[in-house]
Amino acid sequence: MNRKVKTAIAGFGRSGCDIHARYLKTDPRFEVVAVADELDDRREDAVKAFGCKTFHNAKELIAAGGFELLVNATPSRFHVETSLAGLQAGFHVLSEKPSATTVAEFDAITAAAEKADKLFFPFQNSRFYPYFRKIREVIASGVLGRIICIRSNWSGYGRRWDWQTRQDQCAGNLFNTGPHPVDQALVLFGDATPQVFCRMAAYHFDFGGDANNFCALTLYGDGAPTIEIQVSSFQAYPQGEQYNIQGTLGGLTGGPSGLRWKYFDPARAPKHTLWKPWSDRRQYCSETLNWQEETWSFPDPSSNANGFTDLSAGVYDNIYDILVNGAQRIITLDQVRRQIYVMEEAHRQNPLPRIELN
Known part of the structure; x- marks a missing residue:
């Protein structure tokens, strides 16, 4: 030190x-x-x-x-x-x-x-989740092929009546929880600025809130995967796992507690030629692929590596190295600027009514 x-x-x-x-x-x-x-x-x-x-x-x-x-x-x-x-x-x-x-x-x-x-x-402490680091490692290995679609779900069921339900407090699901999945999404999306499609809504019963508590966000662009993010306060039942990733050679699913992914080697896959002009003997296409499956589990359930304290360590480690040793940023300003753009565009597409406080 x-x-x-x-x-x-x-x-x-x-x-x-x-x-x-x-x-x-x-x-x-x-x-x-x-x-x-x-x-x-x-x-x-x-x-x-x-x-x-x-x-x-x-x-x-x-x-x-x-x-x-x-x-x-x-x-x-x-x-x-x-x-x-x-x-x-x-x-x-x-x-x-x-x-x-x-x-x-x-x-x-x-x-x-x-x-x-x-x-x-x-x-942006969620960049340091162990499972997210593993997701990036698997994608970078190329075993899943070209990534086509990524679905990320950060939802649950919960009613709120605090300041995080108020637009005049810069609140709502997208500003509150959203910076975590959007930050991860932009890392997986690549260096380009994505196109944005979003639908948000505010359903706060009679509690007086007016900020979004349902957000469905899609990022897309040429040469990049389509990334779908949902941050809803109305998901009473779990819907799959936090991440589901589709690639040309396989896919990945999972979240903080563990991941599993499978893929095949195209060099060992059956060879085919396009049927012309009709299906062969009225059959559907069918083949047997030599799937390889791998898993990753959260290494130490007794640790807090999935908790805010240990996630903060990644941020503060980098800050210290930058201030004291001249290290490079892990979280770049350009990445966060694109995150702000995405959230601003999502709000522009969804101008929600405001409720004046009495």
């Missing part, structure tokens, strides 16, 4: 406390020296956890300084302004998702980072 990175956390709610602080307590390379939150009990929790200074809000924290890295875990509607303020004050910034709601906002943040000669890090 060369040195410690002095770190401040703006926002000590669900992500600030339960994700970032929980991880940072385990990593001696980072020293939490300050926390900001409007609620007294949360500031008290921060003092108990780190013995650090506390502030009532991000503005006071940034003005006081005394740190190198600002963790922006404020509520979603404050992400852009807090990231801009931190960068303009001369600090590196790690932002919770969504890091922005429009491409224009994201470009303003990256421009501010460049002007200040500081670094902006979007927090």
